Each structure stands twice: as structure tokens, then as C-alpha cells.
Amino acid sequence: MEGVRVFPLRRFVDDRGLFLELYRNQATHPGSEELARFFSGVEVAQLNYSLVTVNEHIKGLHYHLKQADVWFCPPPFKLKVVLLDLRRNSPTAGKTQVVVLGEGKDAWVYIPAGVAHGYRPLTNPCGLFYLVTRCFDLNDPDEYRIPWDHPAVKELWEVKNE
Ligand SMILES: Cc1cn([C@H]2C[C@H](O)[C@@H](COP(=O)(O)OP(=O)(O)O[C@H]3O[C@@H](C)C(=O)[C@@H](O)[C@H]3O)O2)c(=O)[nH]c1=O
Structure with a gap:
């Protein structure tokens, strides 16, 4: 979908567990450029x-x-993200995208303004850690909702039994 970016993170695993770098404001050594680039301008x-x-x-x-x-989605949580492009002048207007995040898929998903987003937890409990590019203002909330069962996305939440 236009403007949506999925950025896979590098997982360091050892016998104690795992480590992930989540954010960088600059690159320092080879291999660290991509994360800094992902957040550049955000x-x-x-x-x-x-x-x-x-x-x-x-x-x-929302x-x-x-x-x-x-x-x-911090592991070991897992969830399914559903996106719907509401931007009238977007080349992908009306299109949907599904991304599974969390355990097994350590990644950031950048969701531009005008792209409706929701998630179905695939674990209980299920955590979502996220950043926004504008502070929430109770007097001017930039928050709009469309129903989870909107015809464009209704079928996408399903977990298939194949
Ligand atoms: C989003 C937000 C909510 N609140 C308050 C308002 C309200 O009393 C309470 C719960 O708010 P909400 O019902 O909007 O929370 P929630 O349903 O978790 O809303 C969030 O969901 C995720 C998936 C998003 O996409 C976000 O942009 C945001 O819409 O928290 C803040 O104080 N600051 C915030 O930044």
C-alpha cells in the first residue's frame, strides 16, 4: 500500500533470550544504517x-x-494488522493490506495518515508498542473510527483453518 513501510528488525538470539534494537536517530556502524534510515524524517x-x-x-x-x-508488537505477543487505504488521491485508494507482527516477525509498520488500521490479537495478553507523530490532544483528537466489520475488511480478520 502506498506509503506503508514494513521494516524487519534484526534479532540477536542467545541462550538468555533475545535482543532487538528498536529505534536509532543515527547510524554508527555498518549494519545500523537501515534502522536510522527508517526513522529518518519520522x-x-x-x-x-x-x-x-x-x-x-x-x-x-481507527x-x-x-x-x-x-x-x-513485542514478542512473545503476536497480532494481525489490517490496513485500509482511505486516501482518495492515493494510487492504492480502497486497497487493503494484512501484516502479521510479533513472535516470529519482529518488524515496525509505518502507517501514514489516511490509512485506517486495526488489529486482531493472536495471543492473550497482546501488547502493541507504537509511536505517533502528533501528540494526542483531548481537545482536538485526530481520531476517527470505522467499524471492524466494514465490508472492505470484514473477511480479513479470519484465521484460516487450512
Ligand atoms: C490515543 C490516546 C488515548 N488516550 C486516552 C483517551 C481514552 O480515555 C483512553 C483510551 O483511548 P482509546 O479508546 O482511543 O484507545 P485505543 O482504542 O487504544 O486507541 C488507539 O488504538 C490504536 C490501535 C491506534 O490506532 C491509536 O491511534 C489509538 O486510536 O486513553 C490518551 O490519553 N492519550 C492517547 O494518546
Whole structure:
């Protein structure tokens, strides 16, 4: 989808567990450039954490007109992201995209303004760590919602039994 960027993170695994670099404002050594480049030009206005602790809950769809969201699902949580392009002048207007994040897929997803987003937790509990490029203002919330079962996305939440 136009403007959506999925950035795979490098996982360091050893006998104690794992380590991930999540954010860099500059590159220092070979191999660190890509993470710095991913965040280049992304204004980190606010860092957020959301946890879903119930079964069979879908969060979203939400969209913003001013801010971008950048999402990360910390392992061992896992979730399924569904995106719908609401931007009228986008080359991918009306198109959808599905990304599974979390355990097994350590990645950031950059979601531009105008792209509706939601997720289905695939674990319980299920955490989402994310940043936004504009501070939430209770008096001027840049928050809009469309139903999770909108016809364009209704079928995409399903976990197939194949
Ligand atoms: C988003 C936000 C909410 N709040 C407050 C308002 C409200 O009382 C309470 C819960 O807010 P919400 O119901 O909007 O929370 P939530 O449903 O988790 O909303 C968030 O969901 C994720 C998936 C997104 O896409 C975000 O952009 C945001 O819309 O937290 C803040 O104080 N600061 C914030 O930045």
C-alpha cells in the first residue's frame, strides 16, 4: 500500500533470550544504517503502549488525518494488522493490506495518515508498542473510527483453518 513501510528488525538470539534494537536517530556502524534510515524524517511525538487482555476482541479500525502511527508488537505477543487505504488521491485508494507482527516477525509498520488500521490479537495478553507523530490532544483528537466489520475488511480478520 502506498506509503506503508514494513521494516524487519534484526534479532540477536542467545541462550538468555533475545535482543532487538528498536529505534536509532543515527547510524554508527555498518549494519545500523537501515534502522536510522527508517526513522529518518519520522517525528516521534509520543510513545504509546496498549495491551489487550480479553479474547476475541478486534481493535479498530481507527484512522487519523494528521498523524502517522508506527507499530511494533513485542514478542512473545503476536497480532494481525489490517490496513485500509482511505486516501482518495492515493494510487492504492480502497486497497487493503494484512501484516502479521510479533513472535516470529519482529518488524515496525509505518502507517501514514489516511490509512485506517486495526488489529486482531493472536495471543492473550497482546501488547502493541507504537509511536505517533502528533501528540494526542483531548481537545482536538485526530481520531476517527470505522467499524471492524466494514465490508472492505470484514473477511480479513479470519484465521484460516487450512
Ligand atoms: C490515543 C490516546 C488515548 N488516550 C486516552 C483517551 C481514552 O480515555 C483512553 C483510551 O483511548 P482509546 O479508546 O482511543 O484507545 P485505543 O482504542 O487504544 O486507541 C488507539 O488504538 C490504536 C490501535 C491506534 O490506532 C491509536 O491511534 C489509538 O486510536 O486513553 C490518551 O490519553 N492519550 C492517547 O494518546
